[in-house]
Amino acid sequence: MPQVAERVSNLPPYLFARIEKLIEEKRAKAVDVISLGIGDPDQPTPEHICAEAARQLQNPANHQYPSSAGMFAFREAVAGWYARRFGVMLEPKSEVVSLIGSKEGIAHIAWCFVNPGDVVLVPDPGYPVYAGGTILAGGEPFTLPLLPENGFLPRLEDVPTEVARRAKIIFLNYPHNPTAAVADRDFFRRVVAFAREFDLLVCHDAAYVDIAYDGYRPPSFLEVPGAREVGIEFGSVSKPYNMTGWRCGWAAGNREAVEVLARLKSNIDSGVFQVVQYAAMAGLTGPQDCLERTNALYRERRDLAVAALKEMGWRVEPPRATFYLWLPVPAGFTAESFAEALIEQAGVVVTPGTGYGKYGAGFFRISLTLPTERLREALERMKRTLGRVSF
Numbered sequence: 001m002p003q004v005a006e007r008v009s010n011l012p013p014y015l016f017a018r019i020e021k022l023i024e025e026k027r028a029k030a031v032d033v034i035s036l037g038i039g040d041p042d043q044p045t046p047e048h049i050c051a052e053a054a055r056q057l058q059n060p061a062n063h064q065y066p067s068s069a070g071m072f073a074f075r076e077a078v079a080g081w082y083a084r085r086f087g088v089m090l091e092p093k094s095e096v097v098s099l100i101g102s103k104e105g106i107a108h109i110a111w112c113f114v115n116p117g118d119v120v121l122v123p124d125p126g127y128p129v130y131a132g133g134t135i136l137a138g139g140e141p142f143t144l145p146l147l148p149e150n151g152f153l154p155r156l157e158d159v160p161t162e163v164a165r166r167a168k169i170i171f172l173n174y175p176h177n178p179t180a181a182v183a184d185r186d187f188f189r190r191v192v193a194f195a196r197e198f199d200l201l202v203c204h205d206a207a208y209v210d211i212a213y214d215g216y217r218p219p220s221f222l223e224v225p226g227a228r229e230v231g232i233e234f235g236s237v238s239k240p241y242n243m244t245g246w247r248c249g250w251a252a253g254n255r256e257a258v259e260v261l262a263r264l265k266s267n268i269d270s271g272v273f274q275v276v277q278y279a280a281m282a283g284l285t286g287p288q289d290c291l292e293r294t295n296a297l298y299r300e301r302r303d304l305a306v307a308a309l310k311e312m313g314w315r316v317e318p319p320r321a322t323f324y325l326w327l328p329v330p331a332g333f334t335a336e337s338f339a340e341a342l343i344e345q346a347g348v349v350v351t352p353g354t355g356y357g358k359y360g361a362g363f364f365r366i367s368l369t370l371p372t373e374r375l376r377e378a379l380e381r382m383k384r385t386l387g388r389v390s391f
């Protein structure tokens with residue numbers, strides 16, 4: 001076997017191996033392990049979406065290769081959703097491309113604009129794919145620390161000028177995984193100015209734009225003036241319509257970036273199964289009460305978790321978006337030792353913050369995507385194990 005290529009051997013090591021081994025050991029001893037670690041909706045895909053997929057499955061025209069950029073009707077559905085949801089008008093043919101889940105496009109975008117040695121600005125903590133895609137393209141991730149005192153927004157003015165000049169892409173993600181932070185239009189306006197100054201492509205990951213509470217409606221990056229000249233937005237049906245297994249998303253916005261991503265992808269994949277595109281269209285264009293129900297469920301769980309954590313001694317504000325809670329570990333623990341102790345002593349799995357970058361140190365993430373009763377049980381076990389925590 002030849003040596004593994006550098007682009008793969010340079011990928012960061014898999015951090016959860018130790019925790020997964022602990023979980024396996026517990027399960028082998030028949031311990032009932034409850035995972036708060038997985039960011040994957042527990043509810044099924046809504047019935048009307050499944051019904052549309054079942055209907056489209058019967059049509060042999062859908063059994064052949066799809067177009068690599070996505071059906072025109074799918075791209076029209078995405079454009080229509082942008083118009084209704086954000087008042088953003090997109091041209092379906094030139095400003096929208098389908099993706100095999102947004103992760104696929106996020107991983108491939110660096111291949112479009114990054115040469116070996118180029119810099120990509122990557123938020124930390126953040127979704128690991130931004131750095132992973134950068135490394136695979138031979139680029140160098142430059143960390144944008146997301147700190148609680150800045151509302152988990154990067155301080156663009158702190159990026160050294162010589163680094164910004166070498167940078168090609170800035171990744172952003174609001175509402176944010178894992179911190180649940182949100183960004184307003186004013187922040188996006190500053191991002192546009194920064195991208196113009198240094199000739200950067202802004203890649204905004206909007207996976208959680210429709211998972212929000214208490215009347216809050218997260219904005220699209222594409223809403224702000226000039227966004228389309230400097231950036232694209234990644235979207236997905238995965239989280240709002242409980243469709244993580246289906247693999248369908250899109251990139252929308254800057255024409256050149258959309259065209260280049262479509263051109264790259266035409267050399268790699270052959271598009272999204274049309275049945276899946278029809279299902280995604282049913283989600284985007286169909287009745288939205290499923291989304292309201294899903295968000296109401298997450299809100300109930302959020303409030304349950306916030307109340308229980310407060311009783312244990314955490315100071316925690318209910319997040320306005322995403323299905324995550326991002327919390328500091330109690331005194332005397334690191335992110336890893338806390339996660340390990342909870343598995344050992346409570347049979348509860350949380351994600352150590354370091355899985356999302358070095359600025360995740362001292363934090364852990366709880367996901368609300370599990371049945372409410374299981375969440376309640378996990379919180380009770382935490383209370384029994386930890387008692388009152390201090391920091």
Ligand SMILES: *Cc1c(COP(=O)(O)O)cnc(C)c1O
Pocket residue numbers: 039100101102103104127173177205207235236237238239244247248249
């Ligand atoms: C879940 C998630 C996605 C969506 O991934 P898909 O490939 O569309 O399923 C993208 N970004 C972040 C930050 C996520 O957490």
